[in-house]
Amino acid sequence: MTQRVVKPVGRGFLFLDSHPAGCARIVRNMAGQVEQRTPERCTALVIGSSSGYGLATTIAGLARYGIDGIGVCFEKAATARRTATAGWYRTAETAALAAELGRSWSFVNADAFADTTKDEVLDLVAEQLGGIDHLIYSVAAPRRVDPRNGETYQSALKAIGAAHTTKSLAFDDGAPVLQNIGIEVATEDEIAQTVKVMGGEDWARWITALQDRDLLKPGFNTVALTYIGSELTGPLYRQGSIGAAKADLEQTALKLAKDGVTAMTSVNGAAVTQASSAIPGIGLYVSILHKLAGLQTPVEQSIALWDQLTGEAPLDLDDEGRIRLDRWELNDDVQSAIRTQWQSASATNIAEVADTAWFFSEVRRLYGFDVPDVDYEAETEVDVEWP
Numbered sequence: 001m002t003q004r005v006v007k008p009v010g011r012g013f014l015f016l017d018s019h020p021a022g023c024a025r026i027v028r029n030m031a032g033q034v035e036q037r038t039p040e041r042c043t044a045l046v047i048g049s050s051s052g053y054g055l056a057t058t059i060a061g062l063a064r065y066g067i068d069g070i071g072v073c074f075e076k077a078a079t080a081r082r083t084a085t086a087g088w089y090r091t092a093e094t095a096a097l098a099a100e101l102g103r104s105w106s107f108v109n110a111d112a113f114a115d116t117t118k119d120e121v122l123d124l125v126a127e128q129l130g131g132i133d134h135l136i137y138s139v140a141a142p143r144r145v146d147p148r149n150g151e152t153y154q155s156a157l158k159a160i161g162a163a164h165t166t167k168s169l170a171f172d173d174g175a176p177v178l179q180n181i182g183i184e185v186a187t188e189d190e191i192a193q194t195v196k197v198m199g200g201e202d203w204a205r206w207i208t209a210l211q212d213r214d215l216l217k218p219g220f221n222t223v224a225l226t227y228i229g230s231e232l233t234g235p236l237y238r239q240g241s242i243g244a245a246k247a248d249l250e251q252t253a254l255k256l257a258k259d260g261v262t263a264m265t266s267v268n269g270a271a272v273t274q275a276s277s278a279i280p281g282i283g284l285y286v287s288i289l290h291k292l293a294g295l296q297t298p299v300e301q302s303i304a305l306w307d308q309l310t311g312e313a314p315l316d317l318d319d320e321g322r323i324r325l326d327r328w329e330l331n332d333d334v335q336s337a338i339r340t341q342w343q344s345a346s347a348t349n350i351a352e353v354a355d356t357a358w359f360f361s362e363v364r365r366l367y368g369f370d371v372p373d374v375d376y377e378a379e380t381e382v383d384v385e386w387p
């Protein structure tokens with residue numbers, strides 16, 4: 001047991017410590033956004049369950065439909081010097097929430113790309129759930145070791161074809177700063193490696209592993225999360241190396257569907273997450289989006305996703321068979337207003353044209369800081385057990 005006062009220390013958008021009580025409160029606040037429906041007797045496997053969209057999907061499925069499940073994520077325990085990662089604390093609280101709601105949830109802290117993890121998780125599926133109705137794939141990772149050849153692939157955030165520069169938001173001692181960031185051109189090898197990490201290969205391997213053990217229940221469906229976004233972030237995101245990986249993920253859905261699996265991608269809207277805040281330009285973009293139109297929260301989008309996956313609401317698909325949860329973001333009026341605001345953003349007006357204070361706090365909330373009603377002067381238990 002180690003009680004201590006935890007303060008935000010770090011550089012840029014990365015903090016070294018996370019606040020356990022703040023992270024726990026965030027999980028409860030997310031669950032509080034969910035209106036309960038008649039329980040569905042179904043089971044889910046969520047890969048990437050501790051953070052961002054995977055966490056929101058886990059909490060929404062649990063709180064709205066009483067779904068039972070297993071979450072997989074990759075988090076670090078507390079050490080003598082550092083707290084555990086935020087996802088560790090959020091997972092502990094999600095498990096507590098599941099127990100209070102009387103649902104069966106287990107969380108596996110291991111590398112989703114590894115075959116040993118697939119074996120462990122599938123054993124749990126067989127023992128605890130008897131099979132899976134829904135698999136949500138929401139991993140955002142910087143690298144992947146392919147267990148078949150031991151090779152490590154790195155994901156790159158680079159442009160394809162031509163170099164580019166983008167306006168980007170940074171903070172200096174809490175004050176917003178407008179930067180111009182150069183985006184390099186990815187080599188063919190970097191693009192291929194990014195596809196290996198963030199494309200559809202591992203998602204398909206999970207489905208095959210479940211099929212091989214006969215763990216897909218009748219009516220099974222699976223969704224992997226993807227992003228399209230605005231033309232303002234296009235050169236780095238959708239037309240860049242990460243976009244090539246997303247295109248591969250979307251092709252994987254079509255391939256799985258050809259093989260008889262109900263597989264779709266879900267295009268979610270922009271959100272402030274650990275993964276997205278690392279992408280140049282995204283912070284500025286979401287801060288302007290928030291200022292002009294507000295954001296649909298990950299929980300709101302996840303509720304819409306579950307309503308569609310359980311058949312409570314019709315699927316909202318586009319021409320390419322993708323579920324669209326981002327229509328609020330890509331609306332023409334919203335995009336045109338963001339474009340004007342983006343173009344006018346300068347070093348002197350940055351805090352007025354974009355909701356920079358909100359974004360700054362949102363990044364801190366990813367680590368459990370800036371959460372209302374949490375006493376940050378009080379000692380808090382940092383040695384929280386993995387559930």
Ligand SMILES: NC(=O)c1ccc[n+]([C@@H]2O[C@H](COP(=O)([O-])OP(=O)(O)OC[C@H]3O[C@@H](n4cnc5c(N)ncnc54)[C@H](O)[C@@H]3O)[C@@H](O)[C@H]2O)c1
Nearest residue numbers: 048050051052053073074112140141227270271273275276
């Ligand atoms: N953030 C956005 O704006 C946005 C928008 C649309 C779609 N998406 C998509 O949503 C998905 C999730 O992104 P996010 O922004 O929620 O990311 P995130 O960083 O908040 O969460 C990533 C999750 O993946 C887990 N993870 C990472 N590496 C892992 C590994 N090796 N094994 C097991 N788990 C691992 C983490 O523990 C965490 O639970 C991605 O596919 C992303 O492209 C994000």
